[in-house]
Amino acid sequence: MRVEGMIVGEERTFEGAVEIDDATGLIVSVGEATGKSDIDTRGCLIFAGFGDIHIHAREDASGLQTYKEDFVTASAAAVHGGVVQVADMPNNPTAPVNDALYAEKEKLTAKSDVHITLYAGIGPGTEPLQRHVPYKAYMGPSVGDLFFTSAAQLEETISKYRGRNVSFHCEDPEIMDAHAGEATHEQRRPAAAEISATEFALMLIEKYELQGKLCHYSTKGGLPKILAAKARGVRVTAEVTPHHLFFDDSMLTEENHLWLQMNPPLRAPEDRMAMIEALRRGDIDYVASDHAPHSHEEKLKGASGVPHLDTMGAFAAWLMKEHAFTAQDVARVFAAKPGEFVREFLPPAFGEGFGKIAPGYVGSLTILDLKTPYAVTRESVKTKCAWSPFEGFVLPGSVRATVLRGKVFAAA
Numbered sequence: 001m002r003v004e005g006m007i008v009g010e011e012r013t014f015e016g017a018v019e020i021d022d023a024t025g026l027i028v029s030v031g032e033a034t035g036k037s038d039i040d041t042r043g044c045l046i047f048a049g050f051g052d053i054h055i056h057a058r059e060d061a062s063g064l065q066t067y068k069e070d071f072v073t074a075s076a077a078a079v080h081g082g083v084v085q086v087a088d089m090p091n092n093p094t095a096p097v098n099d100a101l102y103a104e105k106e107k108l109t110a111k112s113d114v115h116i117t118l119y120a121g122i123g124p125g126t127e128p129l130q131r132h133v134p135y136k137a138y139m140g141p142s143v144g145d146l147f148f149t150s151a152a153q154l155e156e157t158i159s160k161y162r163g164r165n166v167s168f169h170c171e172d173p174e175i176m177d178a179h180a181g182e183a184t185h186e187q188r189r190p191a192a193a194e195i196s197a198t199e200f201a202l203m204l205i206e207k208y209e210l211q212g213k214l215c216h217y218s219t220k221g222g223l224p225k226i227l228a229a230k231a232r233g234v235r236v237t238a239e240v241t242p243h244h245l246f247f248d249d250s251m252l253t254e255e256n257h258l259w260l261q262m263n264p265p266l267r268a269p270e271d272r273m274a275m276i277e278a279l280r281r282g283d284i285d286y287v288a289s290d291h292a293p294h295s296h297e298e299k300l301k302g303a304s305g306v307p308h309l310d311t312m313g314a315f316a317a318w319l320m321k322e323h324a325f326t327a328q329d330v331a332r333v334f335a336a337k338p339g340e341f342v343r344e345f346l347p348p349a350f351g352e353g354f355g356k357i358a359p360g361y362v363g364s365l366t367i368l369d370l371k372t373p374y375a376v377t378r379e380s381v382k383t384k385c386a387w388s389p390f391e392g393f394v395l396p397g398s399v400r401a402t403v404l405r406g407k408v409f410a411a412a
């Protein structure tokens with residue numbers, strides 16, 4: 001297939017054409033526009049397909065949580081949001097903590113249209129898999145059972161993962177315990193818990209020579225620690241979520257606070273602005289959604305987590321319009337960096353991988369329409385949980401089409 005229009009490269013945006021081989025699904029050439037496009041891209045920007053390297057699609061061998069989401073509905077929500085590849089977290093009832101359980105979960109991903117990379121879980125007593133995979137460690141109680149009760153227990157386990165790719169959920173359980181009696185969810189999980197856990201995670205990453213990643217980063221106070229670690233050569237990257245960029249705790253009301261409850265929680269306005277700046281500067285590496293679907297009933301009972309896959313493309317348009325992100329910034333934080341993260345874990349058929357519009361890369365594209373806003377409604381989303389934190393908001397762009405390995409998947 002052939003797509004022509006305004007192509008966003010990593011260094012520049014230019015009028016051109018992308019040719020994708022139908023048989024391999026890989027890009028064969030990037031050249032000059034000739035007026036023959038298989039997709040009408042007028043008013044749009046053509047990005048390498050967006051990646052979301054932190055989602056919870058809820059499906060595993062137990063099937064206990066597929067009422068919230070499964071790999072088919074998560075894939076539909078991803079396509080709707082312009083996301084072509086995702087990485088799924090391991091805190092399932094049957095957690096993928098060894099090669100057999102990982103392979104069992106991987107089989108379930110075959111029915112997804114978007115490519116799914118699976119994290120393996122790290123919990124008390126686990127050991128690395130034979131296969132080369134990314135790992136996730138939960139430092140404190142979150143959703144699921146994969147958490148550690150002490151720093152010593154966590155370090156003892158991590159010491160077996162020397163050199164591996166490990167992502168950390170940074171919230172210090174001891175600081176949260178000390179705030180357990182506070183009035184609100186936000187006060188019970190204070191910024192200090194993330195900042196303290198950041199120091200510990202950076203120490204582990206450096207000491208055990210991990211390729212480290214800090215998940216859903218949210219605090220201004222922790223940023224200098226990450227930057228200092230990067231400056232001294234520690235291999236660490238960081239994610240930020242759409243909700244920590246869009247909402248802060250000053251926006252919480254009696255009506256919305258249960259819907260906007262997540263871990264880590266919404267932070268102060270100055271934290272939010274610091275995250276936006278850090279993402280634009282490149283100090284934070286990725287937008288990763290922490291897409292965490294729960295049913296309406298569960299949200300009203302206080303479940304933590306919000307869904308985002310449906311709105312990723314439109315959210316990128318919001319960063320451009322409201323916070324002066326350039327098209328190149330969007331290409332970097334939504335496509336190139338997430339592509340780099342999963343590259344080493346992809347099957348050989350994926351060529352050079354995701355995240356770049358160049359020969360040999362996967363022919364998956366996100367066509368973002370900057371002229372058509374998306375008024376987010378409950379009815380419009382494809383996630384099985386059927387709601388969005390952006391309901392009632394109008395995001396200033398929408399996904400015209402999502403191309404997966406040379407095939408057009410309509411977004412609407």
Ligand SMILES: [Zn+2]
Binds near residue numbers: 054
């Ligand atoms: Zn998560």
